[in-house]
Amino acid sequence: MMPQHMILSMKWLQRICWRWLWLGLKLLLFMTVFVLLVGPEWPAFGDPAYQLQTIVQQRGFNFSAWLGAAYAAKAEGVLAQEEMFVAEDEQRAIVLGYLELIAEANRLEREIARVYTDASVADPAAETAVLQTTLEETRANITQQQTLAEAIVQDQVAAILAEEGFTLGGATWPPVLMQMTPLPSLLIVSPRDRIERVEGVSLVPGLDAAVWDEMETAVLSTLNQSALVVPIGGLGTYPAMITETSSINWLVEVTAHEWTHHWLNLRPLGYNYLTSNELRTINETVASLVDVEVGGRVIARFYPDFVPPEAEPEKEEEETAVSSDPPPFDFRVEMAATRIQTDELLARGEIKAAEMYMEARRRVFVANGYQIRKLNQAYFAFYGAYADQPGATGSNPIGPLLRQLRGQSSSLRTFLDAVAPITSLADLQQLVEQNSTE
Helix, strand or coil: CCCHHHHHHHHHHHHHHHHHHHHHHHHHHHHHHHHHHHCCCCCCCCCHHHHHHHHHHHHECCHHHHHHHHHHHHHHHHHHCHHHHCCHHHHHHHHHHHHHHHHHHHHHHHHHHHHHCCCCCCCHHHHCHHHHHHHHHHHHHHHHHHHHHHHHHHHHHHHHHHHCCCEECCEECCCCCEEECCCCEEEEEEECCCCCCCEEEEECCCCCHHHHHHHHHHHHHHHCEEEEEECCCEECCCCEEECCCCCHHHHHHHHHHHHHHHHHCCCHHHHCCCCCHHHHHHHHHHHHHHHHHHHHHHHHHHCHHHCCCCCCCCCCHHHCCCCCCCCCCCHHHHHHHHHHHHHHHHHCCCHHHHHHHHHHHHHHHHHCCCCCCCCCHHHHHHHCCCCCCCCCCCCCCHHHHHHHHHHHCCCHHHHHHHHCCCCCHHHHHHHHHHHHHC
16 A cells, blocks of 8 residues: 555645646647737738748748858868968969859850850750860869868958958958858839838849749739849858859959948947848948958959059040030939939829839930849839949938048048948938038
8 A cells, every 4th residue: 555645745746747737738828819819810911021922932042051051161161271371472373263263164154055045056965065064174173162262362351451450359350251152133122102122032043034024023913012133242141142253353342342241230330231221221332332442452462463444534624625426325324313303203103104214214224235124113222222333322312421421531440430330311411520520
């Protein structure tokens, strides 16, 4: 017979177990009621975000998979640190040789595509067999050299940034990290009655223009919003994603651009990036100003043969020959005028007139050699965020204000320290005004 104290202990344990089970059931019941009362309808067919994801379907970019592979590659490069044992002249040769391989791969891919689009070629696979083999060998060499070439470029950009004081414990902070890779394209969505980026969805690389147009049309018909899929040259993940290029000038500028986003992400201007279009434009314009300055110094230091020629000074007016030829088509001036007129039409509520005007202007740009696939509110919502130069930004004051502030700053570090706390256009205007009076 079981002792009395053991029977009492078992009953006590049973009560404890039932109590915890009951608490668990109540918690489950509470969570169910909470979801039913507070959560969205299921399925949320009326939710624009849900509808947008339905349009995108399985064509969204998988950042987790990409980042996993990128971290593994960068960890391998950091552990190896091959660039530390290579002389500066040899480093330069390695990077330029790597970029030449990319140029050759691009040339081979274009030649193969040309054969496949030639209706007179009966067997394009046989016709391009040698080209395909050469392309595979070239791509294998690119993969083999990529980690070292990228590490060298990272160190070169980091060296200039360190000279500007962006260091922690003697090393550039945050570390410059990037990887050249096929980039996702970006589906930009804007309301039709104003120019404002309200959505941006990353899409898998390799989608053709027909698929882009299908999604843009679906957004217009389903959500009554303007949409445009745009290619991008870089993305501020960490490591940064940079599209494959054979241009050393472009590569170092984009590397510096994305590093600037990494630096800003630790400060108000960066972590408030998505809170307003004004802050997004300030952020991107700051990064654009930094990339030109740092990129130029990297080229001058490590690749002097690639320093762009200086623009010839304009001649005095009396020395300028009189010509009856029309002035050359200036893309930035014409695009700025287009944006200003579009803003005026939208402000008056003339949406159809604005869209007809943009299409007419698009044809003008195409006639002058600029292959703009679609010019709409979403186009300006994306490209208008880069206000370092006149153009799609129109009459937006952010670009001129930031250029003025950079001129007022004694160094690049001083400039970035000044803009880092900005959380509004008013902050920027006040900062420039204060500097002007000092």
